[in-house]
């Protein structure tokens with residue numbers, strides 16, 4: 001169930017003709033449904049279809065939004081060939097009602113919903129929340145709030161770019177998606193969602209997948225694992241062709257992150273030309289039949305697809321839903337792990353071997369939908385012998401990004417080890433070689449060592465390289481390299497905004513946020529600074545010194561706070577009524593629509 005603070009839900013209009021013939025649009029939401037293409041060979045005349053999509057988009061109004069639903073593979077093809085007058089705003093991964101089993105590989109569980117606009121400015125949409133789901137064992141929300149419950153909204157979490165609470169069935173009419181889109185884009189400028197169901201016009205071909213041909217060769221590269229210091233492109237040139245079993249890369253994303261000696265904010269074109277160079281090297285050193293996996297945000301993944309599709313064979317788009325905090329109106333949770341094989345992929349090693357170690361077994365299993373990932377609850381389930389996990393598909397929603405300083409060494413962008421345990425366990429066997437050209441503080445190579453794989457880690461920064469060496473020494477001496485570390489408040493964080501020195505506050509930030517909430521209740525609106533001076537028990541300096549911005553001071557007053565336990569509410573109707581009371585009392589929104597067509601999955 002979702003709830004939207006919209007002006008008016010969009011009216012639905014089904015247009016049965018092919019998109020070729022459509023002309024002249026007032027501004028609306030245009031929604032194109034395409035088939036779910038599993039391979040490039042299945043797409044009937046891909047270039048001509050993409051031309052039609054481009055022509056359609058260029059005929060839409062300059063204030064329009066265009067949504068396109070298809071498979072991840074075809075979404076990549078579309079995005080790499082879009083005209084300049086279309087702006088990709090979001091790639092939403094939507095769960096499939098009927099996941100597609102693939103022989104000797106991960107089941108495909110998601111489709112791609114592209115959100116494009118004709119306008120350049122940021123995406124216009126309504127604030128839409130998704131109701132919480134609750135763990136059947138601890139009865140708490142499946143989302144873990146890490147102590148920040150007072151900042152969250154009682155009804156639900158803001159919609160993100162991974163939708164798992166509703167699903168899409170490509171053999172039927174996707175009514176849940178249409179309902180959500182008509183609320184999410186129920187802005188005053190639009191009246192209709194025009195639905196163009198194109199599945200009959202562009203039916204998939206029944207053609208076999210063709211792979212690139214590589215001669216079988218197994219060059220021997222290294223006997224001993226190694227950590228190399230230097231530029232990855234130079235270092236990769238010293239590695240023979242066809243010698244690495246699994247290449248993984250977590251590159252700098254060019255998002256102005258604060259690395260020790262790397263400029264993470266260069267011209268976009270130059271950045272991707274540089275990416276193409278190391279991607280080509282990785283493709284060269286990879287063994288035939290083996291996998292290269294690249295982690296990035298979806299926009300980066302699409303650009304890597306464009307380069308790699310000429311060199312290797314598309315294997316998968318794994319969605320890592322890196323559970324996020326409520327920032328922005330659509331929370332960015334979606335990281336792509338785009339996988340390419342060199343020629344026809346070998347059988348997934350995790351499926352082909354007949355025994356997985358305990359570490360491997362834990363890594364390749366994912367918590368079943370609706371079980372929470374609180375460690376206390378996981379331990380309890382283990383004790384009760386509850387089967388709460390299954391072999392993973394290609395949506396990973398059970399791995400948090402590292403949230404606490406105690407889990408990090410002094411590197412701004414470390415990965416949680418579980419991501420690497422899972423990838424290495426899935427794609428390699430013991431003693432095979434794992435290569436990471438951006439090894440950072442060593443997450444990949446440490447996980448490889450723990451799983452008895454050989455490794456090559458390349459890192460440009462002497463400091464990060466030194467950290468990785470030290471952690472490998474710890475591991476060799478029997479110490480867990482991912483042990484908790486005392487938070488001294490001096491670690492670099494993931495942004496250019498300086499971290500405030502850790503300090504002892506006279507009253508906690510939470511107390512101040514609750515005070516703001518009380519003031520807000522008393523005066524009936526979000527207080528200004530002057531009002532806080534008049535009404536607060538605490539001096540204004542506390543607010544100014546403890547928070548980075550006034551928006552942060554008042555954040556808690558804009559939410560209702562919540563408890564993680566399920567409330568006893570008798571019906572959807574009652575829940576909606578409760579929720580409506582929580583909204584802005586100023587009557588700013590004419591109607592509020594609740595889609596209750598779908599309850600729990």
Ligand SMILES: C[S@@+](CC[C@H](N)C(=O)[O-])C[C@H]1O[C@@H](n2cnc3c(N)ncnc32)[C@H](O)[C@@H]1O
Pocket residue numbers: 230231232233250251252253259260261262411413414415437438439440441442443444458459460461464
């Ligand atoms: C996103 S971080 C990788 C973090 C790593 N996955 C971890 O968990 O620690 C990217 C890393 O690439 C390194 N780097 C940037 N440019 C490089 C280059 N040309 N060659 C090798 N490493 C580079 C940065 O110093 C940074 O440590």
